[in-house]
Amino acid sequence: MKIPIIQVGKDKDFSQHLxxxxxxxxxxxxxxxxxxxxxxxxxxxxxxxxxxxxxxxxEVFLLRDSPSCFxxxxxxxxxxxxxxxxxxxxxxxxxxxxxxxxxxxxxxxxVFCGHxxxxxxxxxxxxxxxxxxxxxxxxxxxxxxxxxxxxSSLQKAAQIxxxxxxxxxxxxxxxxxxxxxxxxxxxxxxxxxxxPGTKSTALLERYGLTKTKVLMTVARLWSGxxxxxxxxxxxxxxxxxxxxxxxxxxxxxxxxxxxxxxxLAEDLGVGDRVIFAGFVPTEELxxxxxxxxxxxxxxxxxxxxxxxxxxxCGVPVLSGDAxxxxxxxxxxxxxxxVPHRDPNAVAAAxxxxxxxxxxxxxxxxxxxxxxxxxxxxxxxxRLKEQLLSLVNSP
Numbered sequence: 001m002k003i004p005i006i007q008v009g010k011d012k013d014f015s016q017h018l019x020x021x022x023x024x025x026x027x028x029x030x031x032x033x034x035x036x037x038x039x040x041x042x043x044x045x046x047x048x049x050x051x052x053x054x055x056x057x058x059e060v061f062l063l064r065d066s067p068s069c070f071x072x073x074x075x076x077x078x079x080x081x082x083x084x085x086x087x088x089x090x091x092x093x094x095x096x097x098x099x100x101x102x103x104x105x106x107x108x109x110x111v112f113c114g115h116x117x118x119x120x121x122x123x124x125x126x127x128x129x130x131x132x133x134x135x136x137x138x139x140x141x142x143x144x145x146x147x148x149x150x151x152s153s154l155q156k157a158a159q160i161x162x163x164x165x166x167x168x169x170x171x172x173x174x175x176x177x178x179x180x181x182x183x184x185x186x187x188x189x190x191x192x193x194x195x196p197g198t199k200s201t202a203l204l205e206r207y208g209l210t211k212t213k214v215l216m217t218v219a220r221l222w223s224g225x226x227x228x229x230x231x232x233x234x235x236x237x238x239x240x241x242x243x244x245x246x247x248x249x250x251x252x253x254x255x256x257x258x259x260x261x262x263x264l265a266e267d268l269g270v271g272d273r274v275i276f277a278g279f280v281p282t283e284e285l286x287x288x289x290x291x292x293x294x295x296x297x298x299x300x301x302x303x304x305x306x307x308x309x310x311x312x313c314g315v316p317v318l319s320g321d322a323x324x325x326x327x328x329x330x331x332x333x334x335x336x337x338v339p340h341r342d343p344n345a346v347a348a349a350x351x352x353x354x355x356x357x358x359x360x361x362x363x364x365x366x367x368x369x370x371x372x373x374x375x376x377x378x379x380x381x382r383l384k385e386q387l388l389s390l391v392n393s394p
Contacts, residue, residue: 022391023106024058027099027122028114031062032069033084035282037187037305038138041163042114044188046073048380056387059102063095063118092121100125110134110158110390116141116150123153132158134390136185139163139302139324142171151175158390161185163303164324183386186327188379189308191371194286196314196363203291207275213247213354215240216292216315218285218306219299221255221276229298229320230261232343237270239347244354249296252277252288289313294353298340301325307335311370314363316353318346334369335360 031042049058050073059079065071066084074080081098085091103111103125111133113122119135126133135157142162146154154160154175160182162168168182204210219228230251240247251261251274258276265274280288286309289295295310295317304325307317311334319325320340329335336353338345352358360366372378 021055021057022110022387023108024056024387025099025102025108025111026058026060026114027095027111027118028060028062029118030064032065032071034064037303038115040305041138041187043073044190044376044379045383046078048188048376048383050075050077051380052384052387054384054387059106059108061095061099061102063091096121096125103129103131107131112136113157116146116154119153119157120149123156127156132390134159134161136160137162137167137171139167140300142167142175145174157181159183159386161386163187164327166322166324166326167302185382185386186374186379187303187305187308188376189305189312189370189374191312191367191375194289194309194312196367197287197290199291200287203287207250207277207291209248209250209275209291211246213244213293214250214291215247215294215296215350216250216252216289216310217295217297218252218280218288218309219297221251221253221257221261223255223257223260225255226257227300227340229296229340229346230257231264232298232341232346233296233350234261234265234268234270234274235343236347236350237265237273238268239344240350240354241270241273243351247273247354249274250277250288250291251275252280252285254279285309286313289315294318294350296346296350298338298342298346299323299325300340304328308370308374311335311366314367316358316361316363316366318349318353328370328374330369330373333360334366 028042031039057077061081064084065082067082071080083091083095111122111126111131113119113133113135116137122133135154137160154177162182163186171177172179217230237249265271289310290313292315295315298320300320300323302324307319307325307328310317317335319329319337321337329337336349338349
């Protein structure tokens, strides 16, 4: 099943008849003072919102960001309120009071809650005022049974947005949600930032990758995130090296699990093949992706924006086979999906990729598919469709 690019032509006449501004409210935990998949997703929402050319106006409440943060989205269409404090309790109380006063005075048409942990607060304030709200979900945070207060807030929401079919399926099953209530707004990739290109000679020399086959992963190396599969890929390296003796594995990311991973590589005799690059700024990621002959992350993801980033750079990808990565990989049409804790399956797939005979190794085709299905334009169309459907709903 493919994720379609939504066509919004049928809404064109309707949107032209919006005589006055539609007032929205967005509520997020933190967007600008932390980097991560959720933060990138929210910034794409802001970017798309500003490009909609519709009579939409939103006020954005940010629990843990401060006014000093760099925010390129402040505009006539997006106004931001910051509540970061040294006291978590104080910042939450301040935001709750400000949000309540805003809802009472302005009566926005819709409120968008950016995380399930904020859903009870948003639901508590919106429900008595008859203001509909939508809750955004992203992945693992809704894969397990939620506390009663959060579950109730989700069940009473006008809509729930999520990034993948898998997350919709699991969240509905374990939290008794109506699947018809859950709408898909998948992650996006910026095709201008992530582009194909030649391997950087400077980076090849920096990491000792000259004349090698390069596997790569971009992931947090936290002990609580072993599901990312870096350890499984390390376990697969001896088999891969039997076929490709020049193979090396570049791991980008940082965290407290790195010593364990480094020891695992040493114990398996592949310590010299694993390079821990540490943290790489977002603006340097594309140049690093271009070093890879294969992007390998046999993980369990809510979606997996990194797969899109790699494909946009023309790099073939490998993911797990029981998670939200089914959407960016289009159920295997655009990449290899393997059992996420199976080193043998990872090794076999990596060997196929490095041989380069499979059509899924065609970098230009991969990029075209990724941008067509999940580029910023496609994301903007989906967002517009969702927002107009809410305006048009009873």
